[in-house]
Amino acid sequence: MARTDVIVLGAGIVGTSIALYLAKRGLSVALVDRGGPGEGTSYGNTGIIEGNTIFPQAFPSDWTALLRIALKRAPEANYHLKFLPTVAPWLAAFRAASRPERLVETAQLMRPLFARAVAEHEALCAEAGAERYLRRNGWLKLYRGDKSFAGQARELEFASHLGIANVPLEGEAARALEPSLNPVFRHAVHWSGAVSVSNPLALTRAYAARFAALGGISLNGDARTLHRAAPHWRIYSAGGSVDAGDVVIALGPWAPDLLTPLGIKLPLAVKRGYHRHYRARGNAALSRPVLDAENGYCLAPMEQGIRLTTGAEFAARDAPPTPVQFRRLLPAARELFALGEPAEPAPWLGARPCFADSRPVIGRAPGSRGLWLAYGHGHWGLTLGPATGRLIAEMMTGTAPFCDPRPYSADRFMH
Ligand SMILES: Cc1cc2nc3c(=O)[nH]c(=O)nc-3n(C[C@H](O)[C@H](O)[C@H](O)COP(=O)(O)OP(=O)(O)OC[C@H]3O[C@@H](n4cnc5c(N)ncnc54)[C@H](O)[C@@H]3O)c2cc1C
DSSP states (O other), rough: OEEEEEEOOOOOOHHHHHHHHHOOOOOOOOOOOOTTTSGGGGGGOOOEEOTTOSOOOOOOOSHHHHHHTTTOOOOSSSEEEGGGGHHHHHHHHHHHTTSSHHHHHHHHHHHHHHHHHHHHHHHHHHHTOGGEEEEEOOEEEEESSSHEEETTTTHHHHHHHOOOOEEEEEEEHHHHHSSSSOSSSSSEETTOEEEEESSHHHHHHHHHHHHTTTTEEEEEEEGGGGGEEEEEEEEEEEEEEEEEEEEEEEEEEGGHHHHHTTTTTOOEEEEEEEEEEEEESSSSSOOOOETTTTTTTEEEEEEEEEEEEEEEEETTTSOOOOOTTTHHHHHHHHHHHHHEEEESSOEEEEEEEETSSOOOOEEEEOOOOEEEEEOOGGGGGHHHEEEEEEEEHHHTTTTTOOOOOOGGGGGOOOO
């Protein structure tokens, strides 16, 4: 049997970053996953590290958009009808959290974490030798119509108020940045302070390798074997059992598998999302991710090809894939950029772990000594992994945290 100070369960970008920050603070840490680091949700994202996210994704406020989704005509969203009763309470809470004043409140509460996002990644990349994956040229949001662009005015104003770099551009000026985009959009916003990565899996692996270089132990095992072996917590791994005084649960969308049996029920839902890589035709190329705002998909240049990522699908986490959105999206995507053949036989499916108030849970688990939670990062887990790692490592080692952690506490659900 091994003994460490901390066991971190889940080696996605969140758990790996936490393990690395704890190791940097001199603690002995075991990082446990049933697979390799970064192979879960963290494998398949769009690769955008957003120091500049202002308003979270919101419930559609206009009836036309809602109707299109209901009729399964929307490229940006899909749902499984038989799952709707299960997710209805969550959707009601999400809708309430999407009121304009709540969006501003969420933006303010999340700001301290987002403000550290790029800097923490840059610091980890430098020490992990992973800088080659980072692109420091921002990302582009494209608007085909005047109306959808005008709808961004409030966000742009709020961003400028917060001092967040954004450059509204007419279509041609945006095409000067990305000449392979076809002129099917009229407006764009260049969020120039964001960075993006060319291979999210390789990034998490690089952080895991740095963790190992600092003496951290990576193990294969099932997190659901966690139990109390007083006075410690114990887990069984392929390399034997491990005991620790503290455990961090960073299992992303799988966190409830462990927490529910422990009696900790927090209202997590998943927004499933797909990606598929395509070869570019001819000399077409992208140098940064782009969002087609009206159609709700992104194109991101990755080492594997141009990664097309989809918006939300409301369905049970483990239900079989239904990648119908590709059929709805591809005409618009091909109109925008010269996408060629798919690079793999089938799309990848992941599940964004989301709380309805668009805030993660970071901090102590209610009522369980030595148990810590770090999950529910929704659309922004890649972005927020390292900032979360630093915050929770500071909390666990009694250092003044770099920001007030109370907005991210699980206590907000305890009433
Ligand atoms: C299509 C799509 C696009 C996205 N784009 C972006 C983006 O551009 N920028 C951004 O910031 N975020 C983006 N996200 C969100 C981001 O990918 C997630 O928020 C993030 O990956 C969550 O990380 P995590 O470490 O919490 O979870 P995960 O990466 O899922 O890690 C959890 C780990 O737990 C392990 N695990 C689960 N169960 C067990 C068990 N029983 N025993 C042991 N191990 C277990 C899994 O193997 C996994 O490795 C996107 C997500 C999707 C789906």
